[in-house]
Amino acid sequence: MKTKKKIAWGDYITYIGVTAAFIAVTALKNGGALNRSQLGLLVPICAYITMAISLNLTVGVLGELSLGHAGFMSIGAFSGIIAAMSLSELIPSAGVRMAIAMVTGAVFAGIFGFLIGIPVLRLRGDYLAIVTLAFGEIIKELINCLIVGYDSAGLHILINFDGSKTASDLELLEGGKAIIKGAQGAVGTKTIASFTAGYILIMIALFIILNLIRSRAGRAIMAIRDNRIAAESVGIEITKYKMMAFVTSAAIAGAAGALYGLNYSSLTAAKFDFNTSILVLVFVVLGGLGNIWGSVVAATVLYILPEALRSFADYRMLMFAIVLILVMLATNSSRTKALFEKLKSAKKEEEQ
Amino acid sequence: MEFLSYLISGISLGSVYAIIALGYTMVYGIAKMLNFAHGDVIMVGGYMSFVAMSALHLPGWVSVLAGMAVCTVLGIVIEALAYRPLRSAPSLAVLITAIGVSYLLQNSAQLIWGANPISYPPVVSGTLHLFGGQLSISYVSLVTVAACILIMLALTAFTSKTKMGKAMRACSEDKGAAQLMGINVNRTISLTFAIGSALAAVAGVLLCSSYPTLMPTTGSMPGIKAFTAAVFGGIGSIPGAFLGGLLLGIIESMAKAYLSTQLSNSIVFAVLIIVLLVRPAGLMGKYVPEKV
Numbered sequence: 100m101k102t103k104k105k106i107a108w109g110d111y112i113t114y115i116g117v118t119a120a121f122i123a124v125t126a127l128k129n130g131g132a133l134n135r136s137q138l139g140l141l142v143p144i145c146a147y148i149t150m151a152i153s154l155n156l157t158v159g160v161l162g163e164l165s166l167g168h169a170g171f172m173s174i175g176a177f178s179g180i181i182a183a184m185s186l187s188e189l190i191p192s193a194g195v196r197m198a199i200a201m202v203t204g205a206v207f208a209g210i211f212g213f214l215i216g217i218p219v220l221r222l223r224g225d226y227l228a229i230v231t232l233a234f235g236e237i238i239k240e241l242i243n244c245l246i247v248g249y250d251s252a253g254l255h256i257l258i259n260f261d262g263s264k265t266a267s268d269l270e271l272l273e274g275g276k277a278i279i280k281g282a283q284g285a286v287g288t289k290t291i292a293s294f295t296a297g298y299i300l301i302m303i304a305l306f307i308i309l310n311l312i313r314s315r316a317g318r319a320i321m322a323i324r325d326n327r328i329a330a331e332s333v334g335i336e337i338t339k340y341k342m343m344a345f346v347t348s349a350a351i352a353g354a355a356g357a358l359y360g361l362n363y364s365s366l367t368a369a370k371f372d373f374n375t376s377i378l379v380l381v382f383v384v385l386g387g388l389g390n391i392w393g394s395v396v397a398a399t400v401l402y403i404l405p406e407a408l409r410s411f412a413d414y415r416m417l418m419f420a421i422v423l424i425l426v427m428l429a430t431n432s433s434r435t436k437a438l439f440e441k442l443k444s445a446k447k448e449e450e451q
Numbered sequence: 452m453e454f455l456s457y458l459i460s461g462i463s464l465g466s467v468y469a470i471i472a473l474g475y476t477m478v479y480g481i482a483k484m485l486n487f488a489h490g491d492v493i494m495v496g497g498y499m500s501f502v503a504m505s506a507l508h509l510p511g512w513v514s515v516l517a518g519m520a521v522c523t524v525l526g527i528v529i530e531a532l533a534y535r536p537l538r539s540a541p542s543l544a545v546l547i548t549a550i551g552v553s554y555l556l557q558n559s560a561q562l563i564w565g566a567n568p569i570s571y572p573p574v575v576s577g578t579l580h581l582f583g584g585q586l587s588i589s590y591v592s593l594v595t596v597a598a599c600i601l602i603m604l605a606l607t608a609f610t611s612k613t614k615m616g617k618a619m620r621a622c623s624e625d626k627g628a629a630q631l632m633g634i635n636v637n638r639t640i641s642l643t644f645a646i647g648s649a650l651a652a653v654a655g656v657l658l659c660s661s662y663p664t665l666m667p668t669t670g671s672m673p674g675i676k677a678f679t680a681a682v683f684g685g686i687g688s689i690p691g692a693f694l695g696g697l698l699l700g701i702i703e704s705m706a707k708a709y710l711s712t713q714l715s716n717s718i719v720f721a722v723l724i725i726v727l728l729v730r731p732a733g734l735m736g737k738y739v740p741e742k743v
Contacts, residue, residue, distance in 0.1 A: 164543065218728050225485060226727055229682045232675070233720035240717040260711045282713075373675065377550055384547045413562055420554035424533055427548040431540035 110309045113392045117305065120399075121298045128294070136406070142362040144402050145297025146172075149304045149355035151382040151398040152391050153348045156308055158380065159389035160317070161344040162324030163220075164228040166376050167235025171349040172356035173371035174211050175204030177242055179357025180285045180366070184278045185249040193291040200291075200361055201300060201354040208353020211238070212346040220341045235376055242368035243282045250275025284367030285360065292362040300358055301395075304351045308391060311347060320344045321389075385426060452585045457708040458701065463592035463661060465700020466599035470654040471677030472684070472692035473606060474647030480623040480687035481643045484542060487549040488529060489651055490674015491556035496522045496652030497659040497669060498564060501571055511574035518652040526648025527641050535637065553671075560667040573660040591660045598653060603693045606646075610689065619643060623687065676703075679723050685736020694734060699723075 124141065127133055150172060157165045179200035190196050215234050222230055246257040248269040255269045259281050269277060279285045311317045319340045322330040331337050360366050379398075386397030404422070408415035429435050471493060478486045496518040503514035533552050537545045579588045610616035621629040622639045630636050658673060659665050676699060684695025699719055706718040732738045 158543070164546075218724060222727060222731060225479075225686070226682060226731060228485070229679060230724055230727060233679070233723055236675075237717040237720050240714050244713055260714060373671075381547055381550065384543050388543065416554060417558040417562065420551050420558060423551035424548055424555065427544050427551065428533070428536055431544040432536035433539050434536060 109392070110313070113305060113309065113395070114302065116392070117298070117301055117395065121294075125294070140403065140406060141294045142292045142297050143359060144399055145294065145301055146355045146359035146362070147379065147382065147402050148301050148395050148398040149297075149358070150352055150379045151386065151394040152301075152304055152308055153351035153355065154379050155383045155386070155389065155391060155394045156311070156344055156348040156351075158383050159387075159394075160312060160324065161320050161341060161348075163341070163345075164225070164380075165231040165348075166228050166373070166380070167231035167233070167238070168348075168352055168379055169371040169373070169375035170231075170235035170238035171208040171212060171352035172359065172375070173238055173242055173368055175201075175208040175353025175356025176360030176366060176371070177245070177279060177285060177356075177368070178207040178353070179204035180288050180360045181247055181249075181254070181278055183291060183357075183361055184276070184288060185254055187289060193289075194293075194296070197291050197293070197296045197358075197361065201296075201357045204353040204357030204360075205350040206353070208356065209346050209350035212349025212353075213342065216342050216345045216349075220338065220345060232373060232376070235371075235373060239368050239372055242279075245279050246277070246281050247279040248275055248277040282367070284365060284369075286365045288361060288364050288366065290362055290364055292358050297358055300354055304354070305391065305395075307347065307351065311344075312391075316340060316343055381423065385423075452582070453708075456586055456588075457704050459586075459588055459592060461701035461704030462697060463589075463595045463700070464704055465680075465697035466595045467654050467658050467661070467696075468673065468677045468680045468700050469599050469693045469696025470602055470650050470657070471673060472680040472696040473602060473689060474650040474654075475678050476681040476684075476686055476688065476692040477606075477619075477643050478647045479681065481619060481640055482530075482534065484534065484545045485549065485678070486647075487546070487674070488552040488556060489647065490670035490672075490677070491553050491560075492522050492525060492648050492651040492670070493655040493658065493673060494560060494665070494667060494670035495525060495556060496655030497571065497665050498560060499652070500574070500656045501569070501659070501665060504572055504574075515574065515653065515656050518656055519649045522648040522652035522655075523645045526644040526651075529648075530641055530644040535640075557667045557671075564667070566667060568664040568666040571659040571663045571665045573663055574656055575660060589661070591657065595657045595661065598657065599693070599696075602650060602653070603689065606689055615639070615642060676719070679720065682733055683723050683726055685733030688733070688735045688737075691733060691735035698734075 124133075128138065128141075150168065154165065154168045157163055157168070182203035183196045183200040186196055186199060190199070215231075219227060219230050219234070244259045246259055246264060246269060248255045248271045250271045255271060255275075257264055257269055265281070269275075271277070276287070278288075312321075319330070319335045320343070322333075322335055323337055323340055327337065356371075382398040382401055383394055385401065386393030386395070405415050405419050408418050471489070475486065475489055478484070478489065499521045500511075500514035500518040503509045503517040504511065509517065529552055533548050534545060537548060573591060575590045575594050577590045579590060579593065580586070581588065610620055618629065618634045618639045619642070621632065621634055622636055626636050629639075654673070654677075655670070659669070677696065680695035680699040681692045682695070683699060684691030684693070702722055703715050703719050707715040710718060726734065730736075
């Protein structure tokens with residue numbers, strides 16, 4: 100009983116921490132203490148926090164390395180943009196459209212997560228990693244071929260495999276508008292994403308993931324991570340639970356993508372490349388595998404870090420790389436671990 | 452004739468992938484880590500030979516040697532400083548460190564040479580015209596293919612015949628047992644990184660000679676492709692990396708020519724996915740059954 104209570108407290112602290120941060124930042128924002136570039140960071144930070152906690156479900160809780168998570172973000176972003184833009188006359192309220200966009204993004208990313216999960220989850224270890232990477236790249240190139248527009252007759256979708264088609268081939272009626280123009284990406288998007296929407300998304304994602312982890316299904320997923328064969332032999336359906344974690348993770352990433360996509364008036368699929376997947380993975384690993392609260396903190400700190408280092412101008416990404424390497428060495432090297440052990444035992448002796 | 456010229460350009464591209472993949476697969480086989488910085492070593496090799504040729508006015512073949520020398524040292528230093536302390540750490544920690552090293556190399560190159568692409572003077576220039584000019588093959592392609600075959604044969608001989616090569620195979624099979632047999636595991640891994648990085652430098656020069664631009668991110672896509680090639684052929688296997696690289700290059704070239712330029716990478720990756728589903732350990736990889 101005691102441990103159960105303790106775990107639940109950890110979850111509440113996470114919710115409270117995020118809410119407190121939201122209130123503090125909102126107060127700063129309304130007080131005018133944030134400059135333009137800092138305000139511009141708020142929504143992307145929310146999107147990346149959500150990405151990090153969703154990837155943590157795959158990498159930390161399920162224990163499968165995914166290198167294509169940005170692909171789901173991309174699907175969510177572009178389907179969200181299409182939904183929000185095509186409904187802009189039907190639904191005047193930006194908040195409602197934002198919610199619809201995030202749900203659409205989540206649904207599409209979830210469907211793709213399921214389809215991709217069928218082949219991917221049969222593989223293991225580094226092979227699984229390389230196939231997720233491959234799918235991430237495939238999604239990027241496919242979206243680069245997509246031309247979408249809408250008019251009074253509805254949505255028009257063209258797939259531009261040979262690079263010969265342009266937005267004018269959509270043959271939109273009077274008053275129609277192209278939403279996605281192939282390799283140029285989404286252009287002229289109305290930016291309806293807000294910090295509040297980001298906060299709500301983070302809370303929902305936290306609620307889903309933390310409850311999933313504490314549920315029967317979550318324990319099954321962690322059992323698969325810890326020992327697949329033992330889990331299978333006690334009757335856990337491996338495929339079902341792996342798929343559950345993978346699809347949930349993809350769907351949340353899709354919602355985060357919709358939030359991110361609707362924060363910029365123009366967006367290309369190239370934004371969601373391998374490097375973005377890696378960036379999110381870095382957040383997850385530095386925050387601690389399976390540690391949701393850690394992902395939230397790591398995503399926030401590491402997203403702000405390169406911006407905070409802006410005064411170093413050209414050197415900031417170099418600093419970022421060095422910090423990354425040093426943190427990994429400090430937390431994982433056998434020598435530093437031995438040092439920590441020594442310090443700990445010395446402290447204990449003092450206490451005695 | 453058209454088909455033949457696409458095939459040749461595919462084989463040439465595939466040979467570059469194969470050279471990179473050979474380095475990848477050796478490092479993976481022995482250190483069991485995805486060395487994401489490998490692609491950036493290619494870029495460093497390219498820049499080094501560029502500096503040797505344009506600033507020091509050395510002949511092309513000397514610049515290749517210079518690139519190889521610098522990259523060999525770089526490979527050993529990276530391994531000693533970043534990867535060796537993490538030998539017993541979880542594989543994800545090593546992966547993130549490798550990503551850190553990759554960022555470090557890219558950004559250092561950007562600080563030194565700038566982010567803009569520079570045009571690279573090909574080490575080998577000229578074209579061979581066959582069939583009365585119907586088929587033209589650049590000498591770079593021929594050199595690339597020859598270099599690739601030579602490297603593959605040399606590596607196979609090295610790993611199967613020499614003492615160091617045998618030590619390498621022993622380490623990749625079981626590090627603990629190898630150590631008990633008196634093999635210096637750390638030195639063997641250093642050597643593997645040295646060879647892999649030297650190969651990356653060669654690949655860098657050949658890649659930049661066929662596609663004559665060079666920028667700090669030049670290495671990342673070929674690095675990913677070569678890794679794909681290594682997995683495709685069965686990671687850890689030297690003939691597998693050769694075959695995988697070659698096939699990947701041919702598929703990419705054919706896809707670009709006949710199917711879609713925009714989706715050529717997707718087609719390559721789709722083939723990889725299908726191969727892995729049918730043969731989960733790659734084309735020539737050994738399937739190791741799990742012991743319970």
